Amino acid sequence: MPLTRISLRAGKSVEYRKALTEGIQRALIEHCKVPPDDIFMLINEHDEGNFVFDRQYLGIERSDDLVVIQITFNNTRTIEQKKAFYKEVVENLAESPGVRREDVFINLVEVLKENWSFGNGIAQYAL
Template sequence: MPFTRIAVRAGKLATYRKALMQGVHLALMEVFKAPEDDQFMIVTEHDADNFVFGRHYLDIERSDDIVMIQIAVSNTRGQDQKKALFAQIAENLARDPGVRREDVFINLVDVARENWSFGNGAAQYAT
């Protein structure tokens, strides 16, 4: 169900990128009860000219190590569950690979269930 895009500055090690994906997926499993094998993620790296962000927006001091995460999920969760997911992702990424909480930017995109196709040209969640 979740489709996750993670964007970072170019030059991060493969182990770092893998830890980002693992930390996000663990949070999705814990908070949103996503199945273990329901993992669809993309990590992209960008040079400085193609990676722009507000360093001080909302009085949060961000560094070049900002991690931008966008997660598309079915629109079945409430505000409290979303807040819990944000907190759990920040906690997981702070622990491993050591991302500052200020550098964890998350955007959750709610998608109607009928807007997913997981293969075979079928709308598996459509009723």
């Protein structure tokens, strides 16, 4: 069960935000073997003063359209899976909604399965 947080500048359309989630989910399904209906995504929009980043970090020119994607999931993926996942997310978002490749920033947070709680009033662990 990945938890995806997407941060971007405020003002994008519902269609734009939907295209972001769909492009990320397709890559999760393809490369991380996530079931199609296993989707938990949070979109956070920020005004200019609350979305601060280095526009030239590592020599990459970033614009106001930067999209920061942070995904928390189990630490069971190989480096090859992660690389293929990164590549597909960038390709998917370039295709729709048209995010420049330089404006996709992905951070994976890997946790042990026993660190997940799935709710229903009490902590249930996926052991």
